[in-house]
Amino acid sequence: MSEIENRGYVNPDVLVSTDWVASHLNDPKIRIVESNEDPLLYPSGHIPGAVEVDWTRDLNDPVRRDYLGKEGFQSLLRRIGVSKDTTVVFYGDKNNWWATYAYWVFQLFGHENAKIVDGGRIKWLNEGRPLTKDVPSYPASDYVASERDDKKFRAFRDQVLEHTNAKKPMIDVRSPAEYSGERLHMPDYPNEGALRGGHIPGAKSVPWAKAVNPEDGTFKTAEELRGLYETEAGLKPEDDVVVYCRIGERSSHTWFVLRNLLGYKQVRNYDGSWTEWGNLVGVPIER
Amino acid sequence: MAIPEKLTQTLDLLGSIADRSERIQLLIDLAGRFEEVPPRLAQRPYPETAQVPACESEAYIFPEPRPDGTLDFHFAVENPQGISAKAMAVILDDTLSGAPLEQVAEVPSDIVYDVFGRELSMGKSMGLMGMVGMVAKLAKKRVEGAEA
Numbered sequence: 001m002s003e004i005e006n007r008g009y010v011n012p013d014v015l016v017s018t019d020w021v022a023s024h025l026n027d028p029k030i031r032i033v034e035s036n037e038d039p040l041l042y043p044s045g046h047i048p049g050a051v052e053v054d055w056t057r058d059l060n061d062p063v064r065r066d067y068l069g070k071e072g073f074q075s076l077l078r079r080i081g082v083s084k085d086t087t088v089v090f091y092g093d094k095n096n097w098w099a100t101y102a103y104w105v106f107q108l109f110g111h112e113n114a115k116i117v118d119g120g121r122i123k124w125l126n127e128g129r130p131l132t133k134d135v136p137s138y139p140a141s142d143y144v145a146s147e148r149d150d151k152k153f154r155a156f157r158d159q160v161l162e163h164t165n166a167k168k169p170m171i172d173v174r175s176p177a178e179y180s181g182e183r184l185h186m187p188d189y190p191n192e193g194a195l196r197g198g199h200i201p202g203a204k205s206v207p208w209a210k211a212v213n214p215e216d217g218t219f220k221t222a223e224e225l226r227g228l229y230e231t232e233a234g235l236k237p238e239d240d241v242v243v244y245c246r247i248g249e250r251s252s253h254t255w256f257v258l259r260n261l262l263g264y265k266q267v268r269n270y271d272g273s274w275t276e277w278g279n280l281v282g283v284p285i286e287r
Numbered sequence: 288m289a290i291p292e293k294l295t296q297t298l299d300l301l302g303s304i305a306d307r308s309e310r311i312q313l314l315i316d317l318a319g320r321f322e323e324v325p326p327r328l329a330q331r332p333y334p335e336t337a338q339v340p341a342c343e344s345e346a347y348i349f350p351e352p353r354p355d356g357t358l359d360f361h362f363a364v365e366n367p368q369g370i371s372a373k374a375m376a377v378i379l380d381d382t383l384s385g386a387p388l389e390q391v392a393e394v395p396s397d398i399v400y401d402v403f404g405r406e407l408s409m410g411k412s413m414g415l416m417g418m419v420g421m422v423a424k425l426a427k428k429r430v431e432g433a434e435a
Contacts, residue, residue: 036368037343037408037410037411038344038368038369038370038371038411039311039371039403039406039407039411040311040314040315040318040370040371040374041368041370043308043311043312043315044315044318044370054406055408056406056407056408057406093368094343094366094368121368122367122368125367246409246410247409247410249408249410275409
């Protein structure tokens, strides 16, 4: 049994180790994708053979506050040479927070053949593994995308209002200062993009990075994660959970943990998150 | 009030680069020149008062007065992958250290878009603007202190 399999996850095969990546660099059935918050990282050096999927340029609608549609996703996957049976393996900076964001968007289109590199970019670097600046080019695929399905993994404003009114569980994955609203009250601090600070009533605070080991960015064991989300935050695997942060980037990491590592069947990411809720007229806020 | 001439020149240079890859490579090269704040000025753990608000790369800024009354700006970036923050730090140090404080105080935060383009995530742009804003604020405080 591998070290990842020994951690007790419900779906251990959604994570791959850096060793596994190293031994699959030339596997034609694998497409390694780097997705970062920092746009300079991929060009500065990346895992050999990895392509870049940039959240801002590749996954977002340029006009509407929304993600790309079916045609855009199809073009993207054809461009990076991914077909339906290609396993897309995501990694990125800061404990894979943007890698899980990209992974989550791919799930909206039903591309389940996807994994995350445990430890992300920093682990690969710290292990002294090779980087290259060469940008690979793959033959375009004939990928046929499905329509984006927002029902399963995505929550919207009105659904969240209903959720909080029904006192259903929510996890706020931002920092304690953002959760309490203290952040917006500090003088001279740039506005976080919201007029009001605090959290959605009933949401429990579990900062997203608590799910990883700080020394190497790997995910904690299932037992440790249950301690966080169940013992401390009171979640149960059968719950209908909504997670959020500022724009859904950090909460997609928590979504990944709850859904894939702990096997929760009903987890949705509210990507409008605090940028929307903190500016929304008339909705309840707690501090 | 005009912004410092060196900053204008740098922004003009970046703006003249039409090819995105070329601009990115220039910024990566700039990040490679990053030097951390000298220990004589600050050592870890850095004070919270020096931390740039909203910067996920954990950037810190330390002003050092020059004999002529202007400021040198020194930086620390705790995120080892904070390459954009390092590039921004080098640009700010190169163009604003030693510049007239009244001009530094007027530098608008949205020069970040002139440097990096518009394709920045909200969090990244807020962190980088936080760096610019903090440098401007430090200059403004210095000016106000001198006038008091």
